[in-house]
Amino acid sequence: MTARIAAASDGAQDTGMSGKSPPEKIPPRERILAAARELFYTQGIRAVGVEAIAEAAQTNKMTLYRHFSSKDELVAEYLRSFASEEEAVWGCIAATHPGDPLAQLKTWIHRMAKDVADPDSRGCALANAAVQLPEAGHPARCVIENNKRTHRAHVLALCREAGLRDPDLVADGIFLMLEGARVNIQSEGHGGPACRFVALSEDLIASHSR
Amino acid sequence: MTARIAAASDGAQDTGMSGKSPPEKIPPRERILAAARELFYTQGIRAVGVEAIAEAAQTNKMTLYRHFSSKDELVAEYLRSFASEEEAVWGCIAATHPGDPLAQLKTWIHRMAKDVADPDSRGCALANAAVQLPEAGHPARCVIENNKRTHRAHVLALCREAGLRDPDLVADGIFLMLEGARVNIQSEGHGGPACRFVALSEDLIASHSR
DNA sequence: GCTACATGTTACCGATCGGTAACGCCGTAA
DNA sequence: TTACGGCGTTACCGATCGGTAACATGTAGC
Numbered sequence: 001m002t003a004r005i006a007a008a009s010d011g012a013q014d015t016g017m018s019g020k021s022p023p024e025k026i027p028p029r030e031r032i033l034a035a036a037r038e039l040f041y042t043q044g045i046r047a048v049g050v051e052a053i054a055e056a057a058q059t060n061k062m063t064l065y066r067h068f069s070s071k072d073e074l075v076a077e078y079l080r081s082f083a084s085e086e087e088a089v090w091g092c093i094a095a096t097h098p099g100d101p102l103a104q105l106k107t108w109i110h111r112m113a114k115d116v117a118d119p120d121s122r123g124c125a126l127a128n129a130a131v132q133l134p135e136a137g138h139p140a141r142c143v144i145e146n147n148k149r150t151h152r153a154h155v156l157a158l159c160r161e162a163g164l165r166d167p168d169l170v171a172d173g174i175f176l177m178l179e180g181a182r183v184n185i186q187s188e189g190h191g192g193p194a195c196r197f198v199a200l201s202e203d204l205i206a207s208h209s210r
Numbered sequence: 211m212t213a214r215i216a217a218a219s220d221g222a223q224d225t226g227m228s229g230k231s232p233p234e235k236i237p238p239r240e241r242i243l244a245a246a247r248e249l250f251y252t253q254g255i256r257a258v259g260v261e262a263i264a265e266a267a268q269t270n271k272m273t274l275y276r277h278f279s280s281k282d283e284l285v286a287e288y289l290r291s292f293a294s295e296e297e298a299v300w301g302c303i304a305a306t307h308p309g310d311p312l313a314q315l316k317t318w319i320h321r322m323a324k325d326v327a328d329p330d331s332r333g334c335a336l337a338n339a340a341v342q343l344p345e346a347g348h349p350a351r352c353v354i355e356n357n358k359r360t361h362r363a364h365v366l367a368l369c370r371e372a373g374l375r376d377p378d379l380v381a382d383g384i385f386l387m388l389e390g391a392r393v394n395i396q397s398e399g400h401g402g403p404a405c406r407f408v409a410l411s412e413d414l415i416a417s418h419s420r
Numbered sequence: 421g422c423t424a425c426a427t428g429t430t431a432c433c434g435a436t437c438g439g440t441a442a443c444g445c446c447g448t449a450a
Numbered sequence: 451t452t453a454c455g456g457c458g459t460t461a462c463c464g465a466t467c468g469g470t471a472a473c474a475t476g477t478a479g480c
Contacts, residue, residue, distance in 0.1 A: 028427070044342055046256040049467060061469080063427060071468065122344060130397040131341045132254055134332060148397045172403035173387065173410045180390030187340040187358045193382035200383045207417045238457075259437060271439080273457060281438065 029067040031057040036078045041125050045075055045132045075129070076139040082125045083147040090154050101161035106202065108158075109174065113198045116181050119190060123182035151175070165208045174201045239277045241267040246288045251335050255285055255342045285339070286349040292335040293357040300364050311371035316412065318368075319384065323408045326391050329400060333392035361385070375418045384411045 035056035039048040068074040097103035159167035181194035245266035249258040264274045278284040307313035369377035391404035
């Protein structure tokens with residue numbers, strides 16, 4: 001997380017300097033998305049204007065609107081990038097412990113806990129967006145809903161495959177505690193109840209094993 | 211603009227059952243606060259301008275600024291009103307089951323679950339505000355932190371008094387799941403994992419009873 | 421050379437943002 | 451009666467919002 005956009009700010013005003021690093025011709029669309037990720041996540045979606053994003057991406061508003069039809073669409077794309085990242089985590093974890101759903105589940109729990117413990121973390125970008133964008137028809141909302149649903153389905157599948165008793169209950173418990181941890185660090189900081197997410201999840205799993 | 215504010219006129223505050231509501235002598239400050247509660251909560255803090263609040267309160271911006279030094283201060287006051295409400299719930303619950311901490315805890319859990327299940331609920335106003343106002347020095351932040359801290363302390367105290375094993379763990383578990391339920395309904399709606407908050411909490415309590 | 425296209429630049433639009441000044445009305449207290 | 455304070459009204463401020471038009475560049479492919 002916190003994919004710094006330092007890469008974009010490195011080659012600032014390289015007028016004549018052919019030295020330094022390779023050209024790094026990152027296309028404007030990617031730079032804009034990277035800047036949007038940084039700014040939307042750290043400052044909030046409604047607190048950041050498109051002008052600020054364009055500037056952070058070292059381009060301008062006009063180019064931004066050539067790649068994204070509106071700010072709302074940019075927000076949706078910003079969330080899609082987070083969603084696909086999280087989806088990639090699942091694939092990565094499935095590869096590390098093939099055929100061992102319980103190990104996969106615990107690995108995922110530790111991975112999530114590590115993300116939450118990151119001092120730069122401000123929780124789940126998707127859930128935060130849901131708080132900031134209550135409007136029903138917003139293009140970001142289907143991205144959020146889909147992500148949460150598949151996310152929860154993954155956890156449930158592992159709980160089932162691991163042979164836990166009442167897998168639906170366990171999956172929802174882990175899921176709720178993770179959601180709670182990610183939102184609570186924004187109120188109480190990183191020293192609050194979120195620290196106990198791993199212990200609580202493993203306790204829940206243990207008490208439903210056979 | 212779109213939805214007129216009916217909250218200020220649905221007569222919840224006024225104890226007087228004297229017919230309809232001809233007098234309506236609710237002072238402007240209260241009307242403004244009521245309008246702010248409605249609009250900030252349903253639409254988001256940054257999405258609502260002071261003009262809209264004044265209009266919904268059937269007054270004007272000038273009067274609003276006579277009672278609140280700034281929008282940020284109005285936001286802080288808005289959160290204080292939620293915090294004191296929640297605090298009142300604790301007092302009410304302590305009175306219903308004096309000397310029975312376990313019953314108090316379970317009553318509180320059911321009460322919170324009922325709030326979460328309300329179709330108009332958009333979760334915890336304090337937690338939502340923390341998501342929307344990441345700025346460090348915002349006057350609302352101390353309100354949020356204090357509320358969360360005392361809230362959690364209440365749960366922990368009951369877990370201790372109830373003689374549960376590892377009361378810190380149980381308290382944090384219940385707290386995290388509640389936080390998770392309240393934020394998750396904003397992403398998945400009211401049919402998601404939040405439905406299992408009661409079952410999960412009671413399960414956690416049961417597995418730590420002696 | 422040339423064309424074609426992606427990007428950068430400047431200026432602009434109407435709307436809204438948070439916040440303030442000035443004045444007029446009116447009910448109450450002295 | 452007079453004085454005063456709370457409230458409503460209008461107009462205004464500079465800044466920023468999301469979004470667009472017109473034009474000037476650079477550069478890649480032919």
